[in-house]
Amino acid sequence: MNYGQWVHSELNSACQAAGFRFTPDREIERRLSGVREAMEKQEMEALLVVQKMDLYYFSGTTQDGLLFVPLAGEPILMIRRELERARLESPLKGAVAMGSLRELPSILKDRYGRLPRCVGMELDVLPVKDYFRYAQLLGGARIMDSFPLIRDLRKIKSPFEVDLMRRAGWIGKKVYEEGRRILREGMTEIEFGGLLEVVAKTYGHEGLLRVRSLNYEAYTWHVLSGSAAGIVSQSDSPMGGLGLSPAFPVGASLRSMGPNEPIMVDFGTCYHGYQADETRMFSIGKMEKRFVDAYLACREIHDAVLEDVRPGADCEALFLKSVEIAEKLGYKDNYLGPTGLQTRFVAHGIGLELNEPPFLAKGHSYPLEQGMTFAVEPKMVFPGEGGVGLENTVLVTADGYEVLTPAAQEIHEV
């Protein structure tokens, strides 16, 4: 059978059977009209989208390609490898094949009559070498940074997006429930983490988490037990764990988990690109009291932060409130990391990427808005001894918040 024929007759059925949800037309329209409004204010004549999650956001597909969005007129999706599949996934009309990047100028000239004079591209991630190539292909057009516009748009989630995040949160609930059945004494952190990942994947979790950064690799889980949860590493988080080698010195390790020690499971799930992030505690037998107390302090901080979450609340103030409570409860030297290595945020925005606005953090004085989503994660580190924490992903609603990660918050004692 010819590949094109097969795609037309069968691929759509295969996607439907597997429960794929394509981004609706109205959703793409809303996003494009939002970014155009911002482009107009900045006198940005066109947008050339190169990064995969931005491409997904504006087109509905992540096939290898580029999206060009003029201020007026139809956008054009240019696909390098699998055009038919991109056409199936994206509600945008008029997608074209682009054999090589060399074809970019002629595709644009054919469609719009000329090359743009001023183009927005994602300069926060676009490599220098590619930038010079694009500048040449675009005939010396001025290239501006489009990411501030895209970031501002993406930080407010639509009901369609929240629904996908809610599903990711539901997968997390399954993970923690099954975790109670999976965990046993002597199991290594990495085996436990791997088996939790199998649970998540059978419900559609995509395995990867995404961080917008050159070097920051996001994997699904931190399973950190006993002293390993007191280790700091490359990641900008209170604790990093031992990891597996100097090449991957973060997250779960080959350490065997013993009785009564705190086992922290920070497990992110990803459904149709949308992520939920949460942390829960496990222990084999009763967890030592000082760690239980520290966990209860995390819950108290978590609840106190959420109590103030609503549109208009100041992000830095929420962070400072959390620090104040931690100190009052006697955890000054443990809150958000060991002394000297403490992180400066208690929550990070989340959606298609794990490092989106808002940040409930030092220096981030701006108001929460309805439709923002973030993961709030008060944690305590005891070097050489252990770590505990709680994390939930929440949505800012019209008058408060909704928790998108419904797993039980009690310590899972097995």
Added chain:
Amino acid sequence: MNYGQWVHSELNSACQAAGFRFTPDREIERRLSGVREAMEKQEMEALLVVQKMDLYYFSGTTQDGLLFVPLAGEPILMIRRELERARLESPLKGAVAMGSLRELPSILKDRYGRLPRCVGMELDVLPVKDYFRYAQLLGGARIMDSFPLIRDLRKIKSPFEVDLMRRAGWIGKKVYEEGRRILREGMTEIEFGGLLEVVAKTYGHEGLLRVRSLNYEAYTWHVLSGSAAGIVSQSDSPMGGLGLSPAFPVGASLRSMGPNEPIMVDFGTCYHGYQADETRMFSIGKMEKRFVDAYLACREIHDAVLEDVRPGADCEALFLKSVEIAEKLGYKDNYLGPTGLQTRFVAHGIGLELNEPPFLAKGHSYPLEQGMTFAVEPKMVFPGEGGVGLENTVLVTADGYEVLTPAAQEIHEV
């Protein structure tokens, strides 16, 4: 306990107990002297290493930081988050803390008396926004692309590096052996893939594979069964699979595997950053004869390519030989992808990243050299029906090759 005290007393023991292998001093010296030789030829006064795998290659650590290598004098490792751990992992002396990137000029001036006039940075991956920031911090120094030098050096593997790749290949053997016990009718591709990953991780596989690219995400496995193995996707590979959603339309899916269909498992393993890539076939009951025949053709092509592998062999000629045999065997329309979507390589270099030289590919006419490592993967695609293939990672030796992936090549019928 104070964190610094704890690191000194305990972290090293924890790393040793977990089997961490730190990069030896002589290995780092050899790499630094190699890159300095190349820098001198290009009149590059210094190297500022920003990308994580390059940092690991030249320093032995992947802690969040930068490495500055002057043409003469001691390199300086600047660490943003966990200095003590970087000192433990890297044989380089004199690592310093860098609270913020703003400190870069003063650190360099303190150490070397002045800022460099011409610096090499990895412009193939460095984001534009960061580039302008570095250019400013370096006082207008000329910034050249250092990646061609680094790539040329990294393409020849040392015995230390090959040993880590051999271990990765050995983990792959365990994965395929256990796979025979795990696979059963009705299991989904994603569950099978997830369980294989658990096996690999319990032997130290790091979960992530690495590709040097803005958008190319490498995950561990393609488990593609029946018609799903005939689907092309974003990845530059003969088949991509259905995947899990439009946001991750590649690799294993929620499709249940049935009897007699070909099940292709392309599973990469990563040990201490070094990767091995291999593909084997499974089936539940007897695999349909036409797919068995196609697999035997893949083996014939694979063996014919390897027959010519030795220092001096031309990479493009090896690719063309593979195409010629595929056509002679009657697989013109299936070899390396469906007609119109065929990939143009039969092998890719492999090491710390999956897209290193050499490429046995169209347009890549250069000789193999002793110490190169690559993954050779002849594959056949039958749209709407299935796909088969074989892949091994090999080392070019003084007079031939060594296969680093020892898993049995017979079809695993369960």
